Each structure stands twice: as C-alpha cells, then as structure tokens.
Amino acid sequence: MLSRRLRPSVIELIGIEKHFGDRRALGPLSLQVRPGEVVGLAGLNGAGKTTALRILAGDLAPSAGSAIIFGRDLLDDPTAARALIGFAPDTPPLHDEMTVESYLCFAARLRGSPRADAMKQARAILGRTGLLRVGDAVIGSLSHGFRKRIGIAQALVHGPRVVLLDEPTSGLDPAQISETREVLRNLGRDQAAIVSSHLLGELREICSRIVVLHEGRMAEDRDDTEAWNERVIERILVALSAGAGSGEAAP
Amino acid sequence: MSATTVARATLLIATRELRALAGSALAWTTVAGTLLAEGLYFYAVGVAGVGGAKAPSEILLGFFDAASAGVIVVALLLGMRTIARERERGTMVLLSTAPIGDGAIVVGKFAASLTVIGLLQLLSLYMPALVFAEGGVAVGRVAVGYLGVLLLGGAVLGIATLASAIARTQASAAAMGSAIVAVLLLAWLLGKAVDPPWSEALRAIALHHTHQRPFMRGELRFEHVAFYVALTVTSLVAASRAVGAKRWS
Numbered sequence: 001m002l003s004r005r006l007r008p009s010v011i012e013l014i015g016i017e018k019h020f021g022d023r024r025a026l027g028p029l030s031l032q033v034r035p036g037e038v039v040g041l042a043g044l045n046g047a048g049k050t051t052a053l054r055i056l057a058g059d060l061a062p063s064a065g066s067a068i069i070f071g072r073d074l075l076d077d078p079t080a081a082r083a084l085i086g087f088a089p090d091t092p093p094l095h096d097e098m099t100v101e102s103y104l105c106f107a108a109r110l111r112g113s114p115r116a117d118a119m120k121q122a123r124a125i126l127g128r129t130g131l132l133r134v135g136d137a138v139i140g141s142l143s144h145g146f147r148k149r150i151g152i153a154q155a156l157v158h159g160p161r162v163v164l165l166d167e168p169t170s171g172l173d174p175a176q177i178s179e180t181r182e183v184l185r186n187l188g189r190d191q192a193a194i195v196s197s198h199l200l201g202e203l204r205e206i207c208s209r210i211v212v213l214h215e216g217r218m219a220e221d222r223d224d225t226e227a228w229n230e231r232v233i234e235r236i237l238v239a240l241s242a243g244a245g246s247g248e249a250a251p
Numbered sequence: 252m253s254a255t256t257v258a259r260a261t262l263l264i265a266t267r268e269l270r271a272l273a274g275s276a277l278a279w280t281t282v283a284g285t286l287l288a289e290g291l292y293f294y295a296v297g298v299a300g301v302g303g304a305k306a307p308s309e310i311l312l313g314f315f316d317a318a319s320a321g322v323i324v325v326a327l328l329l330g331m332r333t334i335a336r337e338r339e340r341g342t343m344v345l346l347s348t349a350p351i352g353d354g355a356i357v358v359g360k361f362a363a364s365l366t367v368i369g370l371l372q373l374l375s376l377y378m379p380a381l382v383f384a385e386g387g388v389a390v391g392r393v394a395v396g397y398l399g400v401l402l403l404g405g406a407v408l409g410i411a412t413l414a415s416a417i418a419r420t421q422a423s424a425a426a427m428g429s430a431i432v433a434v435l436l437l438a439w440l441l442g443k444a445v446d447p448p449w450s451e452a453l454r455a456i457a458l459h460h461t462h463q464r465p466f467m468r469g470e471l472r473f474e475h476v477a478f479y480v481a482l483t484v485t486s487l488v489a490a491s492r493a494v495g496a497k498r499w500s
Binding site: 057058059060061078079080082083085087089091092093094095097106107109110111112154 | 256260263264267270271274341342343344345346347348349350351352498499
C-alpha cells in the first residue's frame, strides 16, 4: 500500500491568488491534499481561510493560479469538479420554508442524485448527523445548533469525494460538537476534507494535518498534530499577529 | 453537461422556486392585488359604463390595456426576488457550488415566475369571457391579446431577472429593473422629441406603445413576437453571465 505522502493528490491548489480590488485576500497559495486526509485551516481573522474554501467550492474564481479536484480543473471543467465537492459555509445556506428532509433531498438532487437515491441519501444523512428527530420540522423553526448541523448535512448528503467545512462547530453545544467530530472521523478513506476553525483545539481533535494561513499565505503546514497543543498553535498565531516569522513560533 | 442534465437541473430549480412562491406573501398579494385592480377597472369601464357605453371590442381593448399594465408590475416584483433574494439570504452558495450551469439557475427561476404570471392570466380569463359572451369579439382576438400580455410579461420578467442578477439587494434590483422598463415604456415619447433616425430607433424599442398595441387589437405579427422573444432571451443570457461574473468579483 502506498504511504499517505505517495498517494496522488485529490485537491491541488497551485499558486492560487485572490484579489478584491487592490487588496490581496489570498495567496499565492499552493497546497496538496491526499485521500483520507482531514486538513485543518487555522489563522487569524482575514487570513484567507474562507476565501480559500470558497475558491475550492467553486463559489469564487481565483484571480490567478489553478485549483484541481481529482484531476479536474475548477476553471476549465467547473461542473465536473463541483460534482465531487460538498461545501458547508459558515452561514448555512438554508431555505427556511422547507422541511429538513425535503431540503436535504433537494440538495442531493441539485448535486446530481436521482430522486429515489436523493431520498435515501437524505434519510441516511439525517441519521448520521443526529437530525432524525427534526426531519419533518420546518427549517425556519429550528435553533442555531440544528441549522448549523443541517448546513453540514447538505454538504455531505450526496457522498462527495471532497468535503469543505467553514467553521463547522461554531455555535454548537459540546454534545453537538462531539457528534460533528464523529461525522468527520467517519469520512471514507477515499474522501478528503478541509476544515477551517477558530477553535484551535477543535482542529487538533479532528484533523490529521494543520495548515496555518497568515495574510493569505501559508505560514505552517504540519501533519504531526499530536505535537500540536493549543499553546503551540496559539504561540504561532500570536507571533504572526505581531509580525514575527513563523519559524520563530514553531514548536 | 448533457441537455438532459441541464433540463433536469432547470426543472428542479423551477419546481423549488414555484413552491417558494406558493408560500410567499409577496406573490399572493401581488397576484390578488393585480386581479382586484383589473376587475375593478373592468367593472367600471366595461360593466358600469364609466366614460360612456362602449362596444365589446373597445371593452376588450381596455381590458388588455389594464392587463398589460398589471403584468408589468407583477413581473417586476417577481423578477426582483429571483437571484437577489438568494444573495440576501445567503442561499445562493447552494446553487453556485452545485454542478449546474448558471443558465439553469437563471432559466429555472425565470420559468417559475413566468408560471405565476400565466396563472394570473388564467384567473383573469372570466373578464374577456364575459365580453365574448356578449358577442362581437372572436376567440382568436382574445387569444392574441393574452399572447401579447404573456410575451410582455416574459420580457419584463427577463429584464427584472437581469437586474436581480446584477444587484446585491431586492430593493436595488427593483429600482434598476423599473428604471430600464420605464425607459423602454417611454421610448416612443422620447422618439417624438428627436429627429430621424433616432426617433425611429426609439419607437422600435418602445415596449408597449409599438409592440403591445397590435396584440391588443388582435393583430398577430411576427416582428412583435420576435421583439419580445429577443428581449427576453437577451436579458436571460445577460443575467446568466452576470451570475457567472459574480464569482470573479
């Protein structure tokens, strides 16, 4: 069996940059993610975490560079690449007037699942994400925690090869955080995930590798997450915010 | 993407949008308000004889005049919400990250709103039916009149959808769409104030005066059908490009 490092990349960012007017929000950033990896994106506010995820999800086009998902270029073949992705933004994209199950069924069909499969997928993901008891509830009537989990469920419902989660546990209670962790741990070996979070300990719990972004660029990329504790990550971020080099703050 | 995939995605979006419209107070209020206004106008002019007794053909002309005014308002209100509402609510990301083309998003939403406009016309059918029962007007004239109203509604809806794709909010989409439609409605008036060839050009783009009146009189001409279809298709293609361009902004 090939070691993780030798496996072909499922996600490849090559010199990605994003500018909003004169302001550089991201890059140049290059990153490779292999099957089975759950990569955590850490960084201060404005570091470029959300921008990187939106580019990978196909919601935002990069100003330069390319993003490749399973060999499909997001710019040249966007629909084929997007079919492989599930994206949960920080604010869940929910239709308040729909029931949870019908919404998840709609999300699955939108990603190409036939109607019969979509219904099965919706029921399955309701179970996996602890939403079974609210399956018939109207989304608009649910609490923040449930809405957040529905946002994650819609990203996973069609069984995507690449899962992108932006701040998936923000606003969840400890039990919900634990359930969300479990969902991420159960991702298949042929899947890959990128998770951004402000909760540094959270990333250490669920990720096999942590990448720290600072001012749109990669400041750290380490897969020995066991060696990372909150204090170490915090030191890196504090050093970065003070303008010091990343090497100085590395463990 | 195959044509079947595109059609499937378009239908899926149209169905969801139609369900959302069915539960929308704005859609029901707009449709009910328009029907009420058309009904009152029809009663006053056609039944009560305000402004003097009229021949059935004149009553029908008045009805289609009111119906075309109503459809412009409804199309603007429904069109403004298509894309801008998704952006306001943060749900656009669900569509923009799905493996579907921008065209399917735009056409799906347009089709749902056009269905509501069609339903509005269906509900107003009793008024021309009463005129028809009185005699003096042909079924063909009623059908051509409705075709004109639907084509006008489609064109205005297309423009409003384009405005919705460009604008960040529903309010700014409504303002932008209304401004474009107002210019096209008043083009014939502006045409009177300038010399040829500008006067002819302005008359040629007059949304109602030049292209709707023949339908109201029961005249079905290719040039007027082509004008509305071209305006609708151009607006939808531009809306689709605008949705795609937002990814780059």
